[in-house]
Amino acid sequence: MSDSVETAAVAATVPPGQSGTVVRSTVLRRLFKNPLGIVAMAILLVIALLAILAPVLAPFEENYSNIAKTLAAPDSVNILGTDSAGRDVWSRLLFGAQLTLLSALLCAGVAIAIGLPAGLIAGYYAGKFEAVSNWVVSILMSLPGLIVLLTIRAAFGPSVWISMIAFGILISPSYFRLTRTAVQSVRNELYVDAARVSGLSDWSIIARHIFSVVRAPIIIQTAAIAGVAIAIQSGLEFLGLGDPSKATWGVMLSEGFKNVYLTPTLLFWPAFAMALTIGALVLLGNAIRDALEDGEKIKHRRKHLSAATATNNRTTAAPAAGRPSRKSVAVGESGSGKSQTAFSILGLLPDNARIVAGSIQFDGNYTVAPGDERVNQGRLSKLRGKRISYIPQEPMSNLDPAFTIGYQLVTPMVRVLGISKDEARKRALKLLTDVGITNPERTFSAYPHEVSGGMAQRVLIAGAISCEPDLVIADEPTTALDVTVQADVLDLLRELQQRLNIGVILVTHNFGVVADLCDRVAVMQNGRLVEEGSVRDILRNPKEQYTRTLLASMLEGKTPMSMLVSSQKEPVA
């Protein structure tokens, strides 16, 4: 049998992986570059100006009524016509804008005044306060806003301000939750610890470090809440439960609806004003969010993985068993494209990845032919599981928490090998024993959250070899494990590799692992293949500067502080 694995020159653009921090000063600039954001801000600005200038701009008082001229069509005096009491629609629309915007601001203000401090305290100090406020939040969140406002109206009479204060209280959990989550995520950051150690008071830490984190989300939330407040206040007024002496869009809508058979246009203007205002708020919120997210994206430039892994990772037939048994390894610093290369062999790159050059062969056949822009899933899905399999880096996140370990081992065998469930169950238990799990029955019926990280990694290794593949790709299989378990897992991998005679591509940044486990090495940097060869050659006589630097950066066997000197002599290329 001459199974061979050839991995040649893969290249792909890879999307952002981890999230970075946001450079705030550029968010505003980016917001102004977003046409929708500009339009939304312009609309809100115009509406706000119209509202502020209403007393000047409006030709009539909000309640001035001309009984002789009811439900009139637009003319030069009443540019939008009059309502059933002969009141000027345009004037009422302007005064309505005033009240609508003010009430939305009041509501958001009340909600922030309650939710923000409560969220800060709950997030920063946790403890009893958090437990109690969580409970209050769960109650507030389970009350329908309109029903609460009806109750408030029944208790306190018709007042825009009282109902908006009440709604502000009711909706304050949205600020509370947002703030608490943000604070919890920074509370244990090192720079907050550092601030605490350096003697800053809690409040100055909150003001300086934590407030800056929640500022942007709060603006986004406020845009959304102002919109909801406008909608619910108008709804209340539409029901005829608002203050009849005030001109608001809700009152106008209700008035228009009563005369819908006579003058349907009366409905149009308040509905239009409402949709325009709320729409602008929604768009503004989206634009700010996009501006923030773009900020994160910019931090990860598009990455070109050119000429990735082992250009010639040919594993020829092993002498003993006639099956491939070579162990190749890809090493390199973090972000050098090792894992993405491994995924491209499996055809599991993210959706937005594009192959810009190169090809991959497995067993003499192309899985990615030269010129392919995307991985051919049809070709690869036949190989995955059966011929090529995968051991991930982080054991816990790679098991589906909703299914038992047994289910997750049995199903692939049933699907790929076409054996019965009973048969697969027997093999799964055998596999669990093989990977060194002492009580396979128990692990088989356990859910992933019930086992340890090291155990989960053994389960994943069992899964990878369950369908007897020819090639196993192990992506830093020990990085997420603690040191004692690491050695066990590496021993297990070596033992399985020898016993089952399978080819292994190991991704690692650890030269100890390389020397320990592998035959061939490919050194990678910035998505490029730097050097490739047998382990002995590479470790003893590295040809490339980068490989030497990488080897020099190892701590093992070094006299203390010597690294500093050597890295000065050999600056990183």
Add this chain to the structure above:
Amino acid sequence: MIRFIAKRLGSGLVVLFVVSAITFFLLYMSSGSIARNILGDQATAEQVALKEAELGLDQPLVARYFSWVLDALGGNLGASWFTSEPVANSLASRIPVTMTMVFAAMILIAICAALIGVTAAVKRGWVDRVVQVGAIIGDSVPGFVIGVILVTVLAIQLGLFPATSTISPESGPDAWVYSMSLPVIALLVNGVTGGAQQIRSAVIKQLERDYVRTLRSRGIGEREILFKHVLRSAAPAGLTVLSLQLIGMLGGVVIIEQIFALPGMGPLAVTATGQSDLPVVMGVVMYTVVVVIVVNLLVDILNGWLNPKVRVS
């Protein structure tokens, strides 16, 4: 599982108690002029005092609350101050109208939002863009404005549907469905646009999880990954979205019923609020909270069934 349900049920009852107390005190705190309001300006001081005694308003607030609780436990929610009809009876005759509408809308929202949201998450492309734009439009136009537009355009101007929907289910399923179409549509538009958007995000989030990649590497087909693993993990988020929408809809339906002149909870609540008919308002709030607690309990149970981790803790 039974302990889990009992615990949830217990906390639901506590919420019911707390909300009833707050509502009661809020409503009756400022009840100084209630008897005067009912009797009108013509009534003498003696008549007002007599009415107050009749309504029990001369008792201390706390005593009144506990007698209300005792009555309520026996199924007696008091009587309307204006029509003297027992509140429990008014609720019983109106809840079916409202709840059939809410549940019809909710089922349609669940189906449509799930279908559209999952399609947008899996296919991306134009479906996804339509969902995004739809969510913005849905967020911008309040449900009752949609109702008003539907009535004006489809019922009054084009005459395609009846403008009011006061048809009882007895007059035949066809007529009923026909007359209920507009109110239900008005109720569900926001739910579908918002729900589809949120379900889309939930599914995308699951599709990007590590275990999905590992399942693919094990040779499991895309269809099985989507239907068995991804949807199952995204379901709790979807359920939460839907339950929040149902809670919001209990308020929204009040306005929709007013627009379509439906004899549900809406007109009862609006009239009682306008008149400060406090026993009725109290009854409406209680019914709402009970519905919310039942819905939340169902969601918790479903989540516990979907997610083994919740069940354990």
